Amino acid sequence: MTKVSFLGACNEVGSSAVLVDTGTEKMVMDYGVKLQEDPVQYPEEVKGKLNSILLTHTHLDHSGAVPYLYHQGQKCPLIGQDITLPFSRMLWYDSIKIAKMEGKRIKFNGHDIRRSVKKFRGVEYRKPFKIGKSRVTSYDAGHIPGSSMFFIENGGKKILYTGDFNTDDTRLLAGCDWDIPKPDVLVTESTYAGKEHPNREEEERKLIEVVNDTIANDGIAVIACFAIARSQEVMLILDNYGIKAPVYVEGMARQATDIVNDHPHLQNEYNSLKRAMKNMNVKYIQHHMQRKKIAKDPCVVITTSGMLSGGAVVYYLKRLHNREDCSLIMTGFQVPDTEGDNLLKTGRYVHEELDFKVKMNVNKFDFSAHSSDSDIISFIQKLSPKKVFCVHGERTDTFANDLNSKGFDAVSPKKGEEFTF
Ligand SMILES: [Zn+2]
Numbered sequence: 001m002t003k004v005s006f007l008g009a010c011n012e013v014g015s016s017a018v019l020v021d022t023g024t025e026k027m028v029m030d031y032g033v034k035l036q037e038d039p040v041q042y043p044e045e046v047k048g049k050l051n052s053i054l055l056t057h058t059h060l061d062h063s064g065a066v067p068y069l070y071h072q073g074q075k076c077p078l079i080g081q082d083i084t085l086p087f088s089r090m091l092w093y094d095s096i097k098i099a100k101m102e103g104k105r106i107k108f109n110g111h112d113i114r115r116s117v118k119k120f121r122g123v124e125y126r127k128p129f130k131i132g133k134s135r136v137t138s139y140d141a142g143h144i145p146g147s148s149m150f151f152i153e154n155g156g157k158k159i160l161y162t163g164d165f166n167t168d169d170t171r172l173l174a175g176c177d178w179d180i181p182k183p184d185v186l187v188t189e190s191t192y193a194g195k196e197h198p199n200r201e202e203e204e205r206k207l208i209e210v211v212n213d214t215i216a217n218d219g220i221a222v223i224a225c226f227a228i229a230r231s232q233e234v235m236l237i238l239d240n241y242g243i244k245a246p247v248y249v250e251g252m253a254r255q256a257t258d259i260v261n262d263h264p265h266l267q268n269e270y271n272s273l274k275r276a277m278k279n280m281n282v283k284y285i286q287h288h289m290q291r292k293k294i295a296k297d298p299c300v301v302i303t304t305s306g307m308l309s310g311g312a313v314v315y316y317l318k319r320l321h322n323r324e325d326c327s328l329i330m331t332g333f334q335v336p337d338t339e340g341d342n343l344l345k346t347g348r349y350v351h352e353e354l355d356f357k358v359k360m361n362v363n364k365f366d367f368s369a370h371s372s373d374s375d376i377i378s379f380i381q382k383l384s385p386k387k388v389f390c391v392h393g394e395r396t397d398t399f400a401n402d403l404n405s406k407g408f409d410a411v412s413p414k415k416g417e418e419f420t421f
């Protein structure tokens with residue numbers, strides 16, 4: 001008898017966690033947080049000893065509460081792709097810093113991060129490994145570098161958990177692996193359920209047009225990006241279209257870029273990021289004086305955070321918000337009520353003590369790293385599982401109904417709900 005329990009990300013995005021009890025082993029897949037909530041939202045508590053923690057990828061809604069498991073005394077290995085470790089270490093320490101700044105309580109400390117790092121075991125795609133009597137295989141999820149789906153087999157029962165996945169190729173990454181054995185149970189993310197992406201090439205062309213127009217007007221193009229994957233994707237786009245202006249990388253995007261460059265085999269085209277950066281002579285902004293200097297001449301600045309909620313982008317907004325010749329470019333979905341979302345709705349930037357009208361040319365493009373509605377459905381059709389659980393989405397109820405009307409047996413589980421098969 002295998003039990004699957006849903007500890008988080010039920011009918012929402014944030015604090016992903018799926019507990020699998022095969023009867024011989026207990027494993028949790030992801031253990032994330034929802035940082036936007038105050039207090040920070042955690043998944044349901046894990047009771048008893050775990051045999052393993054499987055981490056699909058580093059985004060905090062999947063990894064953010066892992067150190068809390070070790071804080072509570074778990075001693076099991078933490079398993080993921082090698083690159084997930086340096087990414088996670090960076091994000092865990094950053095989440096402690098942000099929580100402190102915002103006066104939010106976080107349930108772990110530096111000591112727990114060091115414990116998590118010690119317990120980490122790197123695995124490779126498509127190379128099965130054993131956890132007790134269970135056989136586990138990681139498949140490329142195509143979402144960010146190192147993102148994985150986990151396939152667990154035990155006593156003839158098979159489960160696949162997608163984590164976040166993207167079926168489409170991007171410049172940085174190849175789309176997800178489709179050559180996966182048929183599972184009995186599929187747990188799928190549903191971020192873009194009911195939604196399709198705009199044409200990617202068209203989005204790229206529009207981005208380049210804004211950048212070129214800004215440079216031609218002697219302005220500065222500030223591109224707000226998530227540190228991991230999006231910043232690197234944007235560099236590859238700029239290089240592909242032969243951008244002539246100086247390109248600078250700011251904030252946490254620098255560290256994330258170094259980590260991606262250290263893992264050239266994970267890129268869609270081996271080592272393409274390093275080549276693009278060399279080609280454009282990309283420079284990192286290392287200190288405040290350099291910021292002041294570069295903000296005088298036309299250039300492109302790639303900076304965190306992607307939703308304008310902190311990081312170096314705040315400096316550029318403070319300094320450039322009155323300049324109509326400059327542009328601010330957002331490169332992904334803006335979570336409701338974040339600074340980025342509010343700016344799009346009101347034209348004002350409101351953050352901590354700051355509150356001003358932004359006269360820069362403000363743009364938003366969709367370079368999503370998630371599968372669209374039709375892509376998720378094609379993926380499910382290909383795998384034809386006996387049962388589908390829809391998690392990690394704002395409309396998992398509607399999505400499950402939609403899948404049922406297409407002949408699948410789909411459920412949108414509630415937080416804490418347990419299923420046996
Ligand atoms: Zn993700």
Ligand SMILES: [Zn+2]
Binds near residue numbers: 059061062392
């Ligand atoms: Zn996610």
